[in-house]
Amino acid sequence: xxxxxxxxxxxxxxxxxxxxxxGVLTLYAPSFWASGSSYSHLDEASYPASxxxxxxxxxxxxxxxxxxxxxxxxxxxNDIGYRAGGDSGGAIDALYQAIxxxxxxxxxxxxxxxTADGAGRxxxxxxxxxxxxxxxxxxxxxxxILGLWRSLxxxxxxxxxxxxxxxxxxxxxxxxxxxxxxxxxxxIYWTPASGAHEVRxxxxxxxAALGWETSPEGYPTTDETGxxxxxxxxxxxxxxxIYWTPGTGAHEVRxxxxxxxAALGWENGPEGYPVNNETGxxxxxxxxxxxxxxxIYWTPGTGAHEVRxxxxxxxAALGWETSxxxxxxxxxxxxxGGRAENFTGGRATWSAASGQVTLTRS
Numbered sequence: 301x302x303x304x305x306x307x308x309x310x311x312x313x314x315x316x317x318x319x320x321x322x323g324v325l326t327l328y329a330p331s332f333w334a335s336g337s338s339y340s341h342l343d344e345a346s347y348p349a350s351x352x353x354x355x356x357x358x359x360x361x362x363x364x365x366x367x368x369x370x371x372x373x374x375x376x377x378n379d380i381g382y383r384a385g386g387d388s389g390g391a392i393d394a395l396y397q398a399i400x401x402x403x404x405x406x407x408x409x410x411x412x413x414x415t416a417d418g419a420g421r422x423x424x425x426x427x428x429x430x431x432x433x434x435x436x437x438x439x440x441x442x443x444x445i446l447g448l449w450r451s452l453x454x455x456x457x458x459x460x461x462x463x464x465x466x467x468x469x470x471x472x473x474x475x476x477x478x479x480x481x482x483x484x485x486x487x488i489y490w491t492p493a494s495g496a497h498e499v500r501x502x503x504x505x506x507x508a509a510l511g512w513e514t515s516p517e518g519y520p521t522t523d524e525t526g527x528x529x530x531x532x533x534x535x536x537x538x539x540x541x542i543y544w545t546p547g548t549g550a551h552e553v554r555x556x557x558x559x560x561x562a563a564l565g566w567e568n569g570p571e572g573y574p575v576n577n578e579t580g581x582x583x584x585x586x587x588x589x590x591x592x593x594x595x596i597y598w599t600p601g602t603g604a605h606e607v608r609x610x611x612x613x614x615x616a617a618l619g620w621e622t623s624x625x626x627x628x629x630x631x632x633x634x635x636x637g638g639r640a641e642n643f644t645g646g647r648a649t650w651s652a653a654s655g656q657v658t659l660t661r662s
Contacts, residue, residue, distance in 0.1 A: 302333070304329075305329050305333070306329055306330065306331055306332065306333060307329060307331055308326075308329055308330070308331065308343075309329060310326075310327040310328070310329035311324060311325055311326060311327060312325030312326075312327055312376065313325075314375065314376055314378075314379025314380070315379065316374075316375035316376070316378040316379045316414065316416050317372055317375035317376040317378075317379050318375070319375060319416040320371035320372045320374065320375035320416050320417070320418075321353075321371070321372040321375065325342075325372060325375075325376070326342065326343040326346040326347075327341065327342060327343060328341040328342060328343045328344060328357065328358050329343070340356075341356060341357055341358040342354075342356040342357050342372065342373075342376075343357070344357045344358065344359055347370070347372070349361055349364040349366075350364065350365065350366065351370055352366065352368055352369055352370025352371070352373065353369075353370035353371070353372045353373050354366055354370070355369050355370065355373050356369075356372075356373045356376065369418075371416075371417060371418065374417070374418030375416060375418070377418075378413075378414035378416075378418065387421065388412065388421040388432040388438060391432050391437065391438040392412055392421060392422070392423050392430045392432050392438050394438070395430055395438040395439070395440060395465075396408075396423075396425075396430060396440075399440060399465065404427065404428075404440070404442075405425035405426065405427045405428045405429075405430070405440060405442070406425050406426025406427040406428075407425065407426050408423055408424070408425055409424045409425060409426055410423055410424040411423070415431070415433075415454070415455050416454070416455070416456070417455050417456060419433050419455065419461075420432055420433035420436075420455060420461060421433075427442055427443075428440055428441055428442035428443065428446055428466075429441055429442075429446055431455075431461055431462055433461050435461075436461045436462065436463050436484065437463075439461075439462040439463065439464055439465050439481070440462075440465045440466060441462055441465075441466060441481055442466050443466075443490070443496075444490050444495065444496040445466060445479065445480070445481050445488045445490050445496050447496070448488055448490075448496040448497070448498065448523075449462075449481075449483075449488060449498075452498065452523070457498075458485060458486065458498070458500055458524070459483035459484065459485050459486035459487070459488065459498055459500055460483050460484030460485045460486075461483060461484050462481050462482070462483050463482050463483055463484055464480075464481055464482040465481070466479055466480070466481050467479065467480060467481075469489075469512070469513050475513050475514060476491040476492070476493060476494070476513070476518075476519060477491060477492060478490065478491040478513050478519060479491075483500075485500050485501070486498055486499060486500025486501065486504055486524075487499055487500070487504060489513065489519055489520055491519050493519075493538075494518075494519040494520065494521050494538060495521075497519075497520040497521060497522055497523050497535070498520075498523045498524060499520045499523075499524060499535050500524055501524070501533070501544070501550075502544050502549060502550040503524060503533065503534070503535050503542045503544050503550045505550065506542050506544075506550040506551065506552060506577070507520075507535075507537070507542060507552075510552060510577070516539055516540065516552075516554055516578075517537035517538065517539055517540045517541075517542065517552055517554060518537050518538030518539045518540075519537060519538050520535050520536070520537050521536050521537060521538055522534075522535055522536045523535070527543070527566075527567055528566075528567075528568065529567055529568055531545050531567070531573075532544055532545040532548075532567060532573060533545075537554075539554050539555070540552055540553060540554025540555065540558055540578075541553055541554070541558060543567065543573055543574055545573050547573075548573045548574065548575050548592065549575075551573075551574040551575060551576055551577050551589070552574075552577045552578060553574045553577075553578060553589050554578055555578070555587075555598070555604075556598050556603060556604040557578060557587065557588070557589050557596045557598050557604045559604065560596050560598075560604040560605065560606060560631075561574075561589075561591070561596060561606075564606060564631075570593055570594065570606070570608060571591035571592065571593050571594045571595075571596065571606055571608065572591050572592030572593045572594075573591060573592050574589050574590070574591050575590050575591060575592060576589060576590050577589070581597070581620075581621055582620075582621075582622065583621060583622055585599050585621070585627075586598055586599040586602075586621060586627060587599075593608055593609075594606055594607060594608025594609070594612055595607055595608070595612060597621065597627055597628055599627050601627075602627045602628065602629050602644065603629075605627075605628040605629065605630055605631050605641075606628075606631050606632065607628045607632065607641060608632060609632070609639070609650070610650050610655070610657050611632060611639065611640075611641050611648045611650055611657055613657075614648060614657040614659070615628075615643070615648065623645075624645045624646070624661070625643040625644070625645045625646055625648065625659065626643050626644030626645040627643060627644050628641055628642070628643050629642045629643060629644055630642040635649060637651055637652055637653060638650045638651045638652045638653075639652075644662075645661060645662055646659060646660050646661040646662050647659070647660050647662075
């Protein structure tokens with residue numbers, strides 16, 4: 301017993317406490333026996349004053365004030381049976397009965413339990429789970445959506461607690477037999493073809509504005525992910541992508557325009573991030589995206605090509621695709637002494653020596 305309670309090796313085993321503490325719950329066990337050494341106190345050095353978790357350390361320092369219990373403390377209280385997250389007031393059982401009970405979720409496989417963050421309650425079933433908080437109410441989650449949500453951290457994830465039950469998308473048979481749950485800060489969508497993926501924030505708002513799963517993008521095929529350059533976030537979808545940065549907002553790019561942008565290096569290429577959604581050209585023949593440093597234009601006859609810098613500025617001043625130059629038919633390429641680009645009506649050549657753009661007709 302002496303060895304167990306000294307030497308700094310004592311750890312808490314309660315699952316909620318350990319989860320809230322990041323996996324390791326360090327208890328107070330100094331090298332020499334001291335007043336307060338006990339399985340019921342958290343380690344003084346690991347949980348400093350005013351951290352909330354210091355509420356359960358053995359020593360109160362001068363001027364120390366612990367006004368709210370920290371997550372590890374709440375987890376410990378939940379482990380010993382105190383319902384720090386409150387009680388669902390029967391809401392979990394009421395929802396279970398309302399949705400058909402065992403016919404949808406199967407038999408219960410756990411008691412009603414407190415969530416690790418102490419804010420909610422949940423019960424596991426053979427086919428899913430029901431989660432409740434006072435703010436969100438009780439909602440059921442199933443299958444791959446539940447699996448993804450828990451892998452992302454459940455209530456600690458970026459999407460928070462569920463705010464809807466799992467539903468089929470409208471006209472599901474015509475739209476990939478998709479299903480979804482909405483959450484406090486996002487949504488998780490699933491289809492047999494795309495799997496389950498979360499989408500949130502401004503990316504989700506853009507996708508919603510485009511028509512959710514009925515949009516040209518289709519369903520998400522990745523979770524929201526940070527860009528390699530560290531400046532942005534993105535989701536890939538079945539038919540395109542939505543990219544976001546604080547400076548550009550969230551915009552979709554798809555089809556051959558997206559393929560061309562990808563071939564140039566995505567956001568690390570010369571174009572940078574998209575600054576508008578894909579849009580039809582005024583002449584009705586093409587499509588385009590503008591980017592931070594250029595544009596990509598597409599027509600069925602010319603394909604998708606990027607145009608940037610002074611060549612783009614000159615083309616824009618002439619009237620873009622409605623000018624005599626027409627649409628770009630190549631990407632910008634190197635020529636002796638400068639850069640050039642071909643268009644349906646001619647060629648634009650930039651001279652490094654003069655800094656000027658020369659136009660020639662086909």
